[in-house]
Amino acid sequence: MLTVRNLKVEIAGVEVLRDVGFSLAAGKATVMVGRNGAGKTTTLRAIMGLLPWKAGSVRIDGTELGPLPGHARAGLGIGYAPEDRRLIADFTVEENILVPALVRRMSAAERTRRLDEVYSLLPQLAVMRARPGGGVSGGQGKIVALGRALMLADKVLLLDEPFQGLAPALALEYARTLAHLHSNKRDIAILVTESSPKLLNSIADATLHIERGEIESLASPGDVGGLQHA
């Protein structure tokens, strides 16, 4: 579904991604594990067109993303939730989730159908739909960002360090939500980046290790257990 090959990205002359390559498949959840600064966020930002790349290619169902501006990539069915949530503070939770519907000029019927789907996959959101985006906690905000990304994710869902900064109980809730989403929405590929992968053991179909801007190994889910003790 999404194929990344030999991706190379420089930020201010410094090589941040040296050689990143992987592919994501529909119905599969992939976890990208690596330390801070290894290149996880940069990889997702490059895919979304928020950073230009020096070399390499990213294809989604055969369409090369390189020549497309960032805003055109979202329209290809990629939903992205950044690590720092980035909600619109003076829009309500529901208005935040509906921004993609506004961008894509969805019909009222399509809008309702997709919003209902988001609410059924993430029932917490239905409860806080009328609250302002600036008035939800960090953990709730992550779920809102996930719901907003789902409005666009017809093919691929990219989640950047969703557990970063969450209290253990909220992280656990987010992991359960993600597992529920993964088992109920099988038509999309999911990529989650994380510095400590233990919460994602239950949903990871594949794990990628990223180190100094390179994918080190393609590990099967069993290997993740070993990493926990390291």
Added chain:
Amino acid sequence: MFQTIVPLFVDALANAALIFFVAFGLTLVFSVLRILNVAHGSFYSIGAYVSASIGLWIVSAGLNPWLTFPALLVSAALVAALFGPLIERTLVQWTYGRGEAVQILMTFGLFLILEDLQRLVFGVSSYYEDTPVALLGSIEIGGIIYLNYQLLLIALAVVALVAMRVFIGHTRMGRLLAVVVADREISEALGIDTRRMFTIAFTLGIFLAALGGALATPTAGVAPGLGADTMVLAFAVAAIGGLGQVEGAALAAVIVAAARVLAIYLFPALDAVAPYLVMLIVLLVRPYGLFGKPAIRRI
């Protein structure tokens, strides 16, 4: 005292309405593009020149004089359509993400070019075309005579403020602009063509400045140097209100108008300085302006 203060205040308020249009455009461009356009005032004077020229032509061609009213609006739209996309696409876009110094130098250069361009096209003599003021006449309230045109200016400023609120709150384009203002990067990731939004906002900003200038010609005329004077005043109003705050700019325009009236009444020598004194005091107490919020630093 009442007989002196009230007409002075109405006069100042009508002036404030014109400055509000300019400050409104300045603050709109700032909030969407994060650029302080030093050349913004030039579009006020260009709007004034164009509307005076069209007005004079309507009168000399013997057309219906009421056509001078739509001509005010058409002039502003013409200036915006001609300069907005062109300048944003060719010059302003090179300053994105390059720091304030580059933006100010570039837009200041643009200001100098536009000033000379105006002398080249319109000459150095002043233009005066007051058909709209003459057509509307005046009204007497409580023994004081007011120009209806000035009352119209105040009403138009209020209409513009309300129209912008409706646009931002209830139209697709306005909502998307609000998202771009709040977070440019996530806008792009959510599929919003931010470059297009920048062009639209910049053009809308120029339209507002040119509209201010067009509306000013019937009462004040237009002469070289108008652009610079207006820019400085509009900047003071935008800064008092808080950059990026439209309601703030509206309130600031009224405060500045009131300050000028007080100055004229009590210390006539301070008339021209009054707006800047207000700015000084407001910014000393609230560095982000009346309605401004301190910027939240991200990492």
